[in-house]
Amino acid sequence: MDAKSGSNANLKTGKLTLGDKSWSLPIYEGTIGPDVVDVSKLYSEVGIFTYDPGFTSTGSCDSKITYIDGDQGILLYRGYPIEDLAEHGDFLETCYVLLYGELPTAAQKEDFDNRVVHHTMIHEQMTRFFQGFRRDAHPMAVMVGCVGALSAFYHDSTDISDPTQRMIASIRMIAKTPTLAAMAYKYFIGQPFVYPDNKLDYASNFLRMCFAVPCEEYRPNPVLARAMDRIFILHADHEQNASTSTVRLAGSTGANPFACIAAGIACLWGPAHGGANEAALKMLGEIGSVDRIPEYIKRAKDPDDSFRLMGFGHRVYKHYDPRARVMQKTCHEVLQELGINDPLLDVALELERIALNDDYFIQKRLYPNIDFYSGITLRAMGFPTTMFTVLFALARTVGWIAQWKEMIEDPHQKLARPRQLYTGSPRRDYQSISRRK
DSSP states (O other): OOTTTTOOTTOEEEEEEETTEEEEEEEEOOSSSOOEEOOTTHHHHHSOOOOOGGGTTOOOOOOSSEEEETTTTEEEETTEEHHHHHHHOOHHHHHHHHHHSSOOOHHHHHHHHHHHHTTOOOOGGGGGGGGGSOTTOOHHHHHHHHHHHGGGTOGGGOOTTOHHHHHHHHHHHHHHHHHHHHHHHHHHHTOOOOOOOTTSOHHHHHHHHHHOOTTSOOOOOHHHHHHHHHHHHHTSOOSSOHHHHHHHHHHTTTOOHHHHHHHHHHHHTSTTTTTHHHHHHHHHHHHOSGGGHHHHHHHHHOTTOOOOOTTBOOSSOSSOOHHHHHHHHHHHHHHHHHTOOOHHHHHHHHHHHHHHHOHHHHHHTOOBOTHHHHHHHHHHHTOOGGGHHHHHHHHHHHHHHHHHHHHHTOTTOOOOOOOOOOOSOOOOOOOOGGGOO
């Protein structure tokens, strides 16, 4: 069935009745998940818009990339459970799955890895950009500027009508974003840039660019590299979230892929989106110790108190976030490897125990999400909180690119243009300034 053309003879329809008039609306079925009602012709045929602030009940596209069942706590990339990809694969394999739709063969994986590895360098003139930022510039501000500027250096991959250029741009984004992210970090802490080492795997190479210095030999810790790789997998895509929708929105105008990804990074910067793990870590630090948890639980339940438990609940997940289980395991592995006894982890574990057994949290379906553990893990690995969202952006780049490519290659895609409910003044006459009181 072509969901957009409605060519299926058994296509279901629904009825919209307003007053004494009725209209039929097509209803489409996905592979899995809820049905959707097609209201695309509602204005032309009925003369009204739908009203859905935050798009909580609106599907903006059809996609084959990522599926979320928030009620069951399921996340699938191209049909593959996130737990399986994180446990058995690596990040570049996940990138291949998101871009091409299938797990690669050994030969395909080797070829893909090789293509990514040989695009890790950035144009040398781009290093001068960093000198234009203040020494204390937030790394996310640097990322927004530098990723957008890639289009000024790679003119041979900005023609979105050329499938070859689209794929070259995709590979370049996956390969160069870690280099730019590491450079943003090095600039922020006042250390010299470290160039990529293509002998290393993706995650090890990134950690080396972040933590190596020219005067000392650096050997990546395989446990930390595996943890970093797993974190990248868990954040690679998440359906039509705010930043992904931003990338698709920008892409619908015909903007080049580098500009679209820069728009996604800017959107991700918001504390309600990519900055949530930093907020969760700050909250754990505010609580400080296990004995103070009852006080904060009481505040969280008080409707008149503005305090909220960060890292609990999710816009989509109304069950335990499947990424949180993997992230919890990864957190323990990192802390054990580094010999860190982090009191914030004790606070986190006790909060989790309470949330999973307290009727208040169960009834409101406030389960721990991935941000609850990722902040502790990243801090243990040596990253400051200002880098947390940068790491999120690095991982999400492949999801953004896959979603952008899917949209560009969709023959039905059109310029995105939401409507509004206007509540301002009706038409009125202009008055000269001498008549205004």
